[in-house]
Amino acid sequence: MSLTTPSMASVIRKQYKYKLRSYIGMFNSLMMLQVLAILISLGATGGRGSSNSWISINVDYYSGDTVIGFTIIWGFISAIIITTKAYREDDFVLITNRLSSNVSNMLFLVSGSVIGGITAILAGCFIRVIRYFVFDSTVIYYGNVSNVQEMFMGLGATIMFILLLSSLGYFIGTVVQLHKSLVVLVPVIIIGFLIAQGSLSNDYLLLDLTAIYFQETSFLLLLCKVIVSAGLLFSGSIIISNRMEVKR
Numbered sequence: 001m002s003l004t005t006p007s008m009a010s011v012i013r014k015q016y017k018y019k020l021r022s023y024i025g026m027f028n029s030l031m032m033l034q035v036l037a038i039l040i041s042l043g044a045t046g047g048r049g050s051s052n053s054w055i056s057i058n059v060d061y062y063s064g065d066t067v068i069g070f071t072i073i074w075g076f077i078s079a080i081i082i083t084t085k086a087y088r089e090d091d092f093v094l095i096t097n098r099l100s101s102n103v104s105n106m107l108f109l110v111s112g113s114v115i116g117g118i119t120a121i122l123a124g125c126f127i128r129v130i131r132y133f134v135f136d137s138t139v140i141y142y143g144n145v146s147n148v149q150e151m152f153m154g155l156g157a158t159i160m161f162i163l164l165l166s167s168l169g170y171f172i173g174t175v176v177q178l179h180k181s182l183v184v185l186v187p188v189i190i191i192g193f194l195i196a197q198g199s200l201s202n203d204y205l206l207l208d209l210t211a212i213y214f215q216e217t218s219f220l221l222l223l224c225k226v227i228v229s230a231g232l233l234f235s236g237s238i239i240i241s242n243r244m245e246v247k248r
Helices: 008-022 024-041 065-081 085-093 098-133 148-176 182-199 205-214 219-241
Strands: 046-051 056-061
Touching (some): 008 098, 024 065, 098 219, 148 205
Antiparallel strands (some): 046 056
C-alpha cells in the first residue's frame, strides 16, 4: 500500500470549495444588506427644481452608491469574521496548514468581492427599474456611464474597492487574534485615530489616504494600487498568522 501526500494546490482547492459551501450564510447576509440598501436608495439623494408661469420641473437624483457602500462594509466585516477562532477551526475538517488556510480564505474573499461587485452594480440598475415602473418616474440621464466600456470599468472599480477593504479587514482580524487584549485595544486605537483626525487636526491624514484610491481617475493605476495594497495586507496576515500557535 502506498501513501500519497496531497499537493498544496489540491489542498487549497478543496478548502476553497469547502468554504464556498459552508460560508453561504455570508452571501445571505450580503443579499439582505443589499435589499436594505435598495430600499434606502429609493429615496432621492438630491434634487433641484425650476419653474415659470408655464411649466414647473422637479429633478431628483438617484444613485446606487448606498448599495456599493453597504457591500464594501459587508466585505470588511466578513473578512474579520473568517479570522475568528470558530472559522479557523472549521479549516481542520480537511487537511490543512496555516498557509493553505490563509490562501483559501483569500480566494474566498476575492470571490466574495467579485460577487458583491456584480450584484451591487445590478442593484443600481434595479433601483432605476423600480423608480421607472413603480413610481412612474422618467429617467432622463444615467450618470457618467455612456458606453459598455465605462460600465465594466465601474464594475471593476467596485470589485477593487470591496477587495481592498476585505484585505484590510482580514489583516485587522488576524492581528486581533494574536492576543485577547487586542480585541479591545485595536478598535480603541482605530476609533481614537478617527476622533483625533476629526477634531484635533487640520491635516486629515485619513482623507489623504483614502483619496489615493477613491479619487484615482485612471482605472489601471487604481488596479495596480489595489493589487499592491491588498497583496501587502494579505502577506502581512500570513506572516502574522505563522506566529500564532499551530493547532495540533
